[in-house]
Amino acid sequence: MDANLVSSKGSLRTYYGEALSELTTAKDFYVVDMDVAGGTGLSGFVKEHGDRVIQCGIAEQAGMGIAAGLSLVGTPVIFNTFAVFGLRAFEIARLSVMFADANVKIALSHVGLDAGEDGASAQSLSHYCVWRSLPNVEVLHPVDRKDMFQAVEYMLNVKHPVVLFTGRSPSKQVYEDPSPPYRYGEADFLLDTDDPEIVIVGAGGIMGEAMEAARKLQSEGTRTCLVNVRSIKPFDDEITRRYKNVYRMVVVEDGFGHCGLYDIITTKLYETAGACDVKSISVRDTFGESGSRDELYEAYGLNSDAIYNMAKEETL
Amino acid sequence: MDGYSDASCYIREESIRLIYEGGSGHTGGSLSVADILSVLYGKFDTMANKIILSKGHSAPALYAAMKYYKRISYGDEKLRGFGSRLQGHPSVNHLRDVVTPTGSLGQGVSVAVGIAIGMQRAGQGKTFCIVGDGEIQEGIVWESLMIAGNKRLSPFTVILDYNGLQGDGFTKDVAPLCKVADKASAFGFFLHEIDGHDTSKIDRVLSLRTNRPQFIVAHTTKGKGVSWMENKVEWHGSVTLTKEQYESAVKEINNGCESSF
Numbered sequence: 001m002d003a004n005l006v007s008s009k010g011s012l013r014t015y016y017g018e019a020l021s022e023l024t025t026a027k028d029f030y031v032v033d034m035d036v037a038g039g040t041g042l043s044g045f046v047k048e049h050g051d052r053v054i055q056c057g058i059a060e061q062a063g064m065g066i067a068a069g070l071s072l073v074g075t076p077v078i079f080n081t082f083a084v085f086g087l088r089a090f091e092i093a094r095l096s097v098m099f100a101d102a103n104v105k106i107a108l109s110h111v112g113l114d115a116g117e118d119g120a121s122a123q124s125l126s127h128y129c130v131w132r133s134l135p136n137v138e139v140l141h142p143v144d145r146k147d148m149f150q151a152v153e154y155m156l157n158v159k160h161p162v163v164l165f166t167g168r169s170p171s172k173q174v175y176e177d178p179s180p181p182y183r184y185g186e187a188d189f190l191l192d193t194d195d196p197e198i199v200i201v202g203a204g205g206i207m208g209e210a211m212e213a214a215r216k217l218q219s220e221g222t223r224t225c226l227v228n229v230r231s232i233k234p235f236d237d238e239i240t241r242r243y244k245n246v247y248r249m250v251v252v253e254d255g256f257g258h259c260g261l262y263d264i265i266t267t268k269l270y271e272t273a274g275a276c277d278v279k280s281i282s283v284r285d286t287f288g289e290s291g292s293r294d295e296l297y298e299a300y301g302l303n304s305d306a307i308y309n310m311a312k313e314e315t316l
Numbered sequence: 317m318d319g320y321s322d323a324s325c326y327i328r329e330e331s332i333r334l335i336y337e338g339g340s341g342h343t344g345g346s347l348s349v350a351d352i353l354s355v356l357y358g359k360f361d362t363m364a365n366k367i368i369l370s371k372g373h374s375a376p377a378l379y380a381a382m383k384y385y386k387r388i389s390y391g392d393e394k395l396r397g398f399g400s401r402l403q404g405h406p407s408v409n410h411l412r413d414v415v416t417p418t419g420s421l422g423q424g425v426s427v428a429v430g431i432a433i434g435m436q437r438a439g440q441g442k443t444f445c446i447v448g449d450g451e452i453q454e455g456i457v458w459e460s461l462m463i464a465g466n467k468r469l470s471p472f473t474v475i476l477d478y479n480g481l482q483g484d485g486f487t488k489d490v491a492p493l494c495k496v497a498d499k500a501s502a503f504g505f506f507l508h509e510i511d512g513h514d515t516s517k518i519d520r521v522l523s524l525r526t527n528r529p530q531f532i533v534a535h536t537t538k539g540k541g542v543s544w545m546e547n548k549v550e551w552h553g554s555v556t557l558t559k560e561q562y563e564s565a566v567k568e569i570n571n572g573c574e575s576s577f
Contacts, residue, residue, distance in 0.1 A: 032430075054433060057466075062426040062459035068416065069430020073438065077430075092456070095420050096427050100408050 012167035012205050013041030013109045015145040019152035020078075021045050024052065027156050029076045029105075032067040034060050036081050040109040041166065064089035064104075068096040071103040076156055082115075083108035083124030083165065090130060097161050098136045105155045106131075109166040111141075112254025113283065113300055114205055116169050119290035125283050129259035131163045132233040138184070139232040141165040143207040144172070146179040147228070154182035165204060169293035172208025174228070185234035189242075191218075191226035198222055198311045199243045202252030202281075203229040203261060209297065210252045212304035217311055224311075235264050244274030250281060250310050254302060257282030279310045320515035323354040323384050325573035328541045329566055330380035334402065335555070336562040338395030341404075344538040344551040346377035348479040348512070349446060352534055353381040355518040356444055356475075362387060364441045366415050366431050370424025371448035371477060372405040373554075378414075387413045422454030425474065429460045432472040432529075442471040444522075450482030453491050458503070464529045465504025472529040473522065474505070477512060479538035485549050497533050505531035512536035541569045 010018075020031070021044055031037075032054045037046045046053055054070065056063040060081055067079040079089070086093075086108045097104045108127065115123040131139050140162060142151040148166070155162040180188060191214055198217055200210045207228060217224040225246075227239055243249060249269075253261045262280040269278065283300055297303040327350040335341030349371070356367050369378045376395055379402050382388045388411055393400040401410040405419025416427040428445035435441040447457065464472055476496065484490050493499075501507040506526045510517045512534030521532055538552065539545030542565045557565070 056459075056463050059456075059459035059463065061422075061456040062429070062463055065423050065426020065456065065460065066430035066433065066463065069427035069432075070434045072416065072427075072431055073434025075434070091420060092423050092426065095417055096423050100417050 009170060010145065011041070011169055011171050012142065012148055015041070015148040016107065016152060016164070016166040017041030017043070017045050019149045021048060022149070023153060023156060024049050029078060029156055030054055030070055031078045031080050032056060032063050032070070033080045034058055034063045034085065039082070040080055040107070042080065060085050060088040061092050064092040065096050067104045068100060068102040076103045076105060078105045078107050080107045082110040082122060083127045084110065084122055087130065094134055098134045101136060101160060103159050104161055106161070106163045107166065108163065110168050111165045111204060112167065112206065113288045113296040113302065114167045114169045114254050114293050116293045116296065117290050120287040123288040125255045125288065126259070127165060127255055128232050128253065128261060129256055137161045137163060137233065139163045140182065140230060141203040141232060142230065143204060143228055144174045146175040147230070150179050150182050151230070167205040169205070171205045172211070174207050174211050182230060185231050185236055187230050187236035187239050188228040189225070190228050191224065193223050193225055196223045196225040196243065197247045199225040199227065199246050199249045200252060200307065200311065201227040201229060201239060201249060201261070201265065203232060204254055206252055206254040206302060209302065209304040210307055213307035213311065216304070216308050229261065232261065232264070235268070237268065240265060240268040240272055240274060244269055244272055244276060246276045248277045248279060248311060250279045250307060252281040252307055255283055256285060258285055277315060279313070281307050281310055318516045318519065320351070320354045320358055320519070321573065323358055323381070324351050324515060325569065326384045327354055327377050327380040328569045330383065331376035332542070332557070332562060332565045332569065334376045334379065334395040336557040338397060340554045340556050341376050341395050342373040342552065342554055343545060344481065344548070345371060345374040345448060345477070345479065347540045347542065347545065348536040348538045349374045349377050349477045350540070351513045351515050352446060352475055352477060352518060353377055355515050355522060357381045357385040357387070359519060359522060360442065360444070362413060366428070366435070366441065366443045368415050368418065368424045368428045368443070368445045369406060370418050370428070370445050371421065371451050372418030372424065375402070375404065375406050378406055382413055421448070421451040422456035425457050425460040429464050429469065429472070432464070432469050433467065436469060442473070444473045444475065446475045446477055448482070449476060449478050449480065449487045449493060450490070452476065452493065452496070461500065461503045461505065468504070468527065469529045470527050473532065474529070475532045475534055477536050478533055479536045481538045481547065481549055481552055483552055500531035500533070505529050507531050507533070509533040510535070513540060541572050543568060
């Protein structure tokens, strides 16, 4: 096993909490929580900076409005819950955050089958679909600890609405080198090579699986690129511009592809007359179930083996 | 008569004019909330304090109040018109004095709680939120009240424009509120019940200082000021007024105003 890709104890939610704790000296912000601080990586933050937490109890709709109102008084506010429960507050976000251009950051955890054992009720699969549908919002999904720290710092710097996804299960390291600062609407071309045959494009913690697959392909002599999308919205057109005519693009996401990254990329390739073969690693319009992340990734075809096999699949 | 009569009259007449000239708009609720807005905008500077009309469909009355008290000015911009700043429901993107966009019932209360939390921490300003009786059927309202009550949020005032009617009929038939005053009180609010058309009472109750959030049940008449609109469900939703209806309504409002001087 590649030592660089060993699962850490921490998960994206842990790193999100650590990033917030680290930024409290430099930045003013509040967190509006709905009784899930413990489950979203914020136990440490609450202990050290409880004065910054507005606890609403289990009341997501009110919490979203409260975050919007509080932000109007002059400080960025993070609305913090599980991605599925954030859906309860979607309509409030639509009007009181996006339409109002409120300085609210919507931090959503338990994204994808990565949410694991809680099962279907907690596994968010529509997160890209739903949140990218709204105007006036940046939608970000970092891949590992280094990427998360960059994303959190970025989102607290900008003044417009941002949605940030984290995750529950232990994550795999993707960046060996420091990950670059986030820039508006820009992806990171993590592995790039001339005249690529396979391009793997994706976002979030599942990119740990994608990196494993990419390394394996490279070791076999396949010219492979890996793109960390980072920003689901706005989507970096450079991705499809650069790779529109490669042999194959494998789009990787822990969620629905039919309205997620796969949908975004195929549309862009159609609009730009791209000629590449696009494959989807995603959840195929079905709900999840209980299981460990690794069991679920294997059963639903989201792990590095599935990505590798999809890259190598013979075209008809 | 107190200093609010002129404003109340203006708000009623201007609301009807905006709806007539614009071609559509919500009449009944604009007329029922007129006196509440008359006092709020007359009494409180809106730079330091925040007024949120959570029942945003009464936008005509809000615009009229803002105009009377010189927070905005508009010429012949049409209510709900394309390109107009007088959007169908109050929009922050069109009028600077609109605190938060409303029109999706219940949201304004939660935003008002957020504002009040921020202002309480900063030690400055009062927050007022006007809700409708149909509106408080939304769960988000009670989530917000529970949070405000738990946090002993102050200064924070919710005013219920209790006109007894909503989209599909009388509130008591659609979804009765039952003992709404008791409910608000149980959620930790300091409770007042007043005549929502008595501006001196509204003024008095808004002058009180409390160390808890305040809930004012303001009993009102939907369509107040126009006899043939009063207490009729058909004057809840967006309607188009004929010239005759417009003239009749304005005449009645003016008569009502004159008789009170």
